[in-house]
Amino acid sequence: MTLALDTLGRLESEAIHIFREVAGEFDRPVILFSGGKDSTLLLHLAIKAFYPAPVPFPLLHVDTGHNFDEVIEFRDRVVAQHGLRLEVAKVQDWIDDGRLQERPDGTRNPLQTVPLLDTITQHKFDAVFGGGRRDEERARAKERIFSLRTAFGQWDPKRQRPELWNLYNGRHRPGEHVRVFPLSNWTELDVWNYIEREGVELPDIYYAHEREVFLRDGMWLAEGPWGTARDGETLVRKTVRYRTVGDGSCTGAVESDAADIHAVIAEVAASRLTERGATRADDRLSEAAMEDRKREGYF
Amino acid sequence: MSDLLRLATAGSVDDGKSTLVGRLLYDTKSVLADTLDAVHRASADRGLATPDLSLLVDGLRSEREQGITIDVAYRYFATPKRSFVLADTPGHVQYTRNTVTGASTAQLAVLLVDARKGVIEQTRRHAAVLALLGVPRLVLAVNKIDLVDYDEVTFSRIAKEFTAHATALGYTEDAVVEIPVSALAGDNVVEKSANTPWYSGPTLLEHLETVPVEPDPHDAPFRFPVQYVIRPRTAEHLDYRGYAGLVAAGTVKPGDEIVVLPSGRRTTVTKIDTADGELTEAAAGQSVTLLLADDIDISRGDLIASAGNAPTVTDDFEATLCWLAEKPLRPGARVLVKHGTRTVQAMVTELRDRFDEQALSSVDSPGSLELNEIGRVSLRLAEPVPLDDYSFSRRTGSFLVIDPSDGSTLAAGLVGAPLPELDAESCTEDGDTAAQDNRALVSPGP
Numbered sequence: 191m192t193l194a195l196d197t198l199g200r201l202e203s204e205a206i207h208i209f210r211e212v213a214g215e216f217d218r219p220v221i222l223f224s225g226g227k228d229s230t231l232l233l234h235l236a237i238k239a240f241y242p243a244p245v246p247f248p249l250l251h252v253d254t255g256h257n258f259d260e261v262i263e264f265r266d267r268v269v270a271q272h273g274l275r276l277e278v279a280k281v282q283d284w285i286d287d288g289r290l291q292e293r294p295d296g297t298r299n300p301l302q303t304v305p306l307l308d309t310i311t312q313h314k315f316d317a318v319f320g321g322g323r324r325d326e327e328r329a330r331a332k333e334r335i336f337s338l339r340t341a342f343g344q345w346d347p348k349r350q351r352p353e354l355w356n357l358y359n360g361r362h363r364p365g366e367h368v369r370v371f372p373l374s375n376w377t378e379l380d381v382w383n384y385i386e387r388e389g390v391e392l393p394d395i396y397y398a399h400e401r402e403v404f405l406r407d408g409m410w411l412a413e414g415p416w417g418t419a420r421d422g423e424t425l426v427r428k429t430v431r432y433r434t435v436g437d438g439s440c441t442g443a444v445e446s447d448a449a450d451i452h453a454v455i456a457e458v459a460a461s462r463l464t465e466r467g468a469t470r471a472d473d474r475l476s477e478a479a480m481e482d483r484k485r486e487g488y489f
Numbered sequence: 490m491s492d493l494l495r496l497a498t499a500g501s502v503d504d505g506k507s508t509l510v511g512r513l514l515y516d517t518k519s520v521l522a523d524t525l526d527a528v529h530r531a532s533a534d535r536g537l538a539t540p541d542l543s544l545l546v547d548g549l550r551s552e553r554e555q556g557i558t559i560d561v562a563y564r565y566f567a568t569p570k571r572s573f574v575l576a577d578t579p580g581h582v583q584y585t586r587n588t589v590t591g592a593s594t595a596q597l598a599v600l601l602v603d604a605r606k607g608v609i610e611q612t613r614r615h616a617a618v619l620a621l622l623g624v625p626r627l628v629l630a631v632n633k634i635d636l637v638d639y640d641e642v643t644f645s646r647i648a649k650e651f652t653a654h655a656t657a658l659g660y661t662e663d664a665v666v667e668i669p670v671s672a673l674a675g676d677n678v679v680e681k682s683a684n685t686p687w688y689s690g691p692t693l694l695e696h697l698e699t700v701p702v703e704p705d706p707h708d709a710p711f712r713f714p715v716q717y718v719i720r721p722r723t724a725e726h727l728d729y730r731g732y733a734g735l736v737a738a739g740t741v742k743p744g745d746e747i748v749v750l751p752s753g754r755r756t757t758v759t760k761i762d763t764a765d766g767e768l769t770e771a772a773a774g775q776s777v778t779l780l781l782a783d784d785i786d787i788s789r790g791d792l793i794a795s796a797g798n799a800p801t802v803t804d805d806f807e808a809t810l811c812w813l814a815e816k817p818l819r820p821g822a823r824v825l826v827k828h829g830t831r832t833v834q835a836m837v838t839e840l841r842d843r844f845d846e847q848a849l850s851s852v853d854s855p856g857s858l859e860l861n862e863i864g865r866v867s868l869r870l871a872e873p874v875p876l877d878d879y880s881f882s883r884r885t886g887s888f889l890v891i892d893p894s895d896g897s898t899l900a901a902g903l904v905g906a907p908l909p910e911l912d913a914e915s916c917t918e919d920g921d922t923a924a925q926d927n928r929a930l931v932s933p934g935p
Contacts, residue, residue, distance in 0.1 A: 195774055197493050197572050206776035207735045210716040214789045214830060239776070241764035242729060243721035324563045331562040350560060351898045352590040352813050355887045356735070357827055361896030375574060377565045 198384050202235065205372035207356065208335060209239035212317045212370055213246055215360045219317035219370075220310075223249035223276070224257075225265035226435040227392050228321030228373060231381055234390050235372060236319075237272065247319070248275040252306045254298035255282040256416040256438040264393040277313070279305040296417055299437040307343040310367055317360065319370045325377045335374045341365035378433075382458055386451045398431045398449040409442030433458075494702055497576040497591035499619070500601030501611040505632045508541075509601060509672035510564060510577050513694065516679035517566050561587040570698040585614065585861040586813035589901050592619050593887070596702050597626040599693070600651075604637045604669070607647045610847060613654055617846035620658035621809065621863060621908050622901075623883055625703045627655055627665045630693060634685065635671040641687040644669045657849055659908065666700075668693050709773070710798035711739035711747070712877070712885045714829035715791045719778055731762055731778035732787055737829070737884035738877075739795065740772045741779070746796040749787050750875035755796055756783040773884075790831035792875045792885075800877045800885065804870040807841070809879075809908070810890060811863050811901040818858040818866075824899060826870060828888040834871035835890075841865040844908070865906055879903035 195203060212219050221236060223229045236245045251265065269276045281298055284290040284305050293301065310318060324331045334350050336358045351359055360368050373381070385392065403410040403426060404419035410430055416439035419425050430443035431454070448454045500506040532541045564575040576591030592598060598619045602612050619627060629651045637643045648667035655665045668677055669685050670693060676682035679694045691699070719731040741747075745758045760780040761768040771777045779793065787793075794800060812818055818837060826835040843855040843864040851865075858864045879886030890900035 200493060200774060203735065203774060203776040207716070210733050210776070211830075214717045238764035239733070240717075240719060241762075241778075242723070242726045243719050325565045331564065332560045352586050352901070354590055354593040354889060354898070354901045355883060356594070357829075357887065357889050359827065359889055359891060359896070359898050361825075361891060363896065375563070375565070377567075 198380065198387060201376050201380055202238070202384070204356075204375065205235045206239040208358070208370060208372040209236050209319075211358050212319070212360070213240070216317040216368070218313065218315050219247045219319065220250045220277070220313070220315045221245075221247050221319040222321070223251055223265065223269075224435070225251075225261040225268070225393055226321070227381060227385065227396060228323065230268070230390060230392055231385065232319060232321045232372060233268070233272075233274075234388060245272070245274060248277055250277045250279065250306075250309060250315075250318075252302045252309070253278050253280045253282075254302060254437040255280060256298050256414065258393070258395055258412075258414070258432075258435065258438060260395050261393045261435055264391075268391075277309065279309040281305055284308075297437065297440045298416070299440050302437075303343070310343065311365075315367060316362065317368050317370055319372065321373055322371045323373050323376050323378070323381075333371060333374065335371050336360055337369040337371065338362060339367050339369055343367075345369075379455070379458055382451070382455045386455060393435065395432045395435065397451075397454065398429050398446050400427055401430050401443065402426070403428050403430060403443055410445065411442055412438060414438045493572050493574065494597060494697060494700070495574045495576075495595050496597045496599060496697065497578055497588070497595035497619075497624070498599045498601065499578050499588045499591070499615040500630075500632075501603075501609060504601040504603050505672045506601050507577065509599075509630060509632060509670070509678065509693075510575065512672045512675060512678045513575075514564060514566055516675065517568055517694065561591050568694070568698055573697065585618065586811070588615055588618055589622065589811045589813065592622040592624050593883075593901065595619075595622075595624045597628065597697070597700060598624045599628045599630055601630045601632050602647060602651075604631050604634045604640075604643055604647065607643075608650045608654065612651070614846045616651075616654055616658055617844070617849070617863070617908075618811065620655075620660065621811070621903065623879065623907060625664060626700060627660060628693065628696060629665070629667040630672075631667060631669045632672055634669040634676060635674050639669070639676075639682075639684045641685075644685075644688070654849075666690065666696055668696065709738040709882060711741050711745070711793075711795040712737040712800075712882065713741065713747075713779065713793040714831075714885070715787060715789055715793060716830050717789060718787070729780075730784070731780050732793065733776075733778045734793075734830070735776045736771050736773050738773050738882045740770055741795075742770045747781070747793050748796045748799050749785060750792045750794060750799060751802045751873050752786070752791070753802075754783075754785045756781045756785060758782075790829070792829060792831075794875065800875040802873045802875045804873040805867070806870075806876055806904060807865060807867055807906065808888075809844075809863065809865050809903045809906055810858065811903075812858040812860060812899070813901065814892070814897065814899040815860055817860070818900070819856070823893065825891040825893050826868065826874075826888050826902065827891055828874055828876070829885060831874060832891070833874060834893070836869050837866050838869050839867040841867060876904050878905040879907050880905060 221232060223233060240246060281301050285292055290301050290304055322330055324333060334353045339345060362368055401412055403412050404423040406423060428445055429447060431446040431448060432443050434441060446457060448457045498506050498510060562577045564577060566573050578588045578591040600612060600615055602608055631644050631647050652665055668690060669688055670677045672678060676684055677692045679692060681692055713734050713736055715732045715734050717733040719733050721729050741758055743758050743760055747758055748755050758779055759782050761771050762778040762780060820837060820840050822837045824835050825832055840855050840858060842851040842853050843858060843862055844851055877885040886904040888902040889898055890902050892899050
């Protein structure tokens with residue numbers, strides 16, 4: 191009998207260890223949960239970490255109002271199934287009462303930061319779990335597993351604490367909080383391989399389906415409450431799937447016939463594009479788009 | 490063979506470390522087309538004729554502006570033989586703390602030197618840090634070999650000097666490998682180079698794919714810091730009381746007799762639980778939940794250990810600190826010590842010595858320990874804690890020193906003196922010529 195863990199076993203064990211550290215050291219942790227694959231995986235690992243007891247944290251979704259219906263339906267079903275508590279911060283509420291203004295380009299992804307920080311302050315959350323992975327983007331590659339944020343939610347890459355062995359320092363002053371990233375060391379392929387191994391259910395839109403889409407800046411966007419094709423753009427019916435699921439106005443679909451998990455894994459393994467580069471308009475704004483958003487308090 | 494290798498890179502500014510890492514990612518086809526396009530565009534914008542592979546890894550705005558790496562970055566790549574987690578650590582002296590970070594979990598470190606400069610102060614400092622933190626294997630990548638016309642004599646001289654230094658730090662010869670490379674041109678990184686016919690060893694990637702990886706110490710005595718007590722209090726699990734944690738060392742089976750520290754109470758393990766069902770055995774690295782025969786008082790911060798071989802419980806011990814903070818450590822400092830899952834108040838009662846990584850010698854009773862300095866101290870704790878020596882277990886022999894006022898991490902702590910052979914006498918009196926030579930190069934300290 192071999193006792194050596196394989197790669198997925200090591201990653202799972204590390205993530206469970208991180209969840210338990212936070213449960214042991216923080217008063218008011220919360221898990222960011224959008225119904226996307228990374229946050230669904232996060233929740234799956236949290237459930238395993240505290241089995242057979244319930245997950246000792248609530249969930250928080252910052253809802254841009256530009257979500258895919260299938261994802262919101264999935265989110266609510268998962269929450270009910272596991273008897274979890276879900277807090278929803280609606281970007282629309284912040285727009286309605288004037289705390290936020292709609293951007294000229296109609297994209298709401300960058301607008302999530304203020305509702306997120308307001309909600310963290312209001313509920314006095316001191317640890318906020320996110321599904322960020324270091325392989326996603328260059329600025330994220332520099333992120334710690336425990337990432338201290340100021341009372342303004344800001345990330346200062348030059349003042350990060352050294353992270354030694356598997357000893358995490360979560361000490362913070364009143365008003366500050368810590369972002370925690372249990373999936374830091376996972377790659378996109380690890381996530382999919384683990385989802386297959388564990389049989390984790392995901393929203394259908396991660397798998398190939400037919401959808402009306404139009405081409406903008408090299409990405410296939412779907413129509414929705416965030417808008418539709420403009421002049422010169424044509425709606426066409428395509429077989430597509432989503433590699434990331436975020437705000438509908440800036441999340442593109444990829445043409446794909448991968449209708450089940452095995453086909454998705456084969457496709458991801460052979461892909462020549464990163465998931466964010468292929469499908470996220472918000473990361474294309476500049477060379478340091480992610481770093482700038484993180485400094486402001488985004489994930 | 491393990492399918493995962495955790496490695497760290499270290500080197501001085503301008504040794505080409507980011508370029509080497511970029512080359513590894515590029516030549517293993519771990520870089521995807523859109524990322525590469527962005528690098529091509531940014532390189533062209535800067536008027537460069539060929540893509541600057543360091544842009545693949547230098548992710549922060551100020552890093553790209555200054556053309557240097559500031560913070561440790563983690564990279565992931567895989568070949569058919571192995572997956573790699575690479576901690577790319579910066580070379581500037583003021584960022585040595587990041588080398589400590591990367592080294593704390595590494596199974597192997599790649600140290601870079603510029604073939605034109607050879608082994609320099611930073612190389613020796615980094616090697617000492619890697620040895621101290623117990624990184625089992627080293628690779629010296631002699632980079633920019635193209636700029637010395639692929640000269641074998643230059644390479645051999647650097648390799649010999651480095652081997653002598655590493656040996657003095659306690660490495661055996663088979664734990665250290667030197668490879669002549671050009672990260673810029675790609676020589677011996679992934680592909681064997683035609684420019685170095687005199688070199689018969691592996692390329693860097695071949696070595697990384699085949700080097701033996703020391704497994705987690707399964708034959709060591711069992712150690713289990715309790716993270717969290719799981720009490721569902723549901724109808725189905727009314728009396729369930731499980732102790733959750735990650736096995737830090739050794740193995741455990743149902744029926745094993747254990748001792749809970751610091752209380753010293755003994756009992757036996759009745760069940761090893763996980764969300765995937767019960768286990769017949771758990772080993773180092775696994776997150777599990779232990780159920781015990783007796784209902785004794787156990788909470789977060791306690792250590793469960795094998796009854797037959799438990800660590801000493803003490804409130805007074807000697808340790809080695811890598812000081813990582815701007816403000817210096819002075820005798821009498823009040824700090825917090827985070828060891829395993831327990832954080833206790835502590836006082837640094839004495840600065841015993843400071844390690845001079847250049848001369849491989851020690852300076853007795855320094856007045857302070859400054860940023861990036863390494864020294865032995867005496868610590869007194871507010872309550873007794875079970876401690877293993879770092880040389881016995883990286884997981885249960887390590888601790889953080891934390892500033893009680895602002896919560897920042899001040900130092901990496903290692904129980905005991907992991908580099909005992911580095912006393913001034915033992916290093917120089919045995920006629921170690923490398924150490925003597927190094928010493929001659931060092932200017933007198935303040």
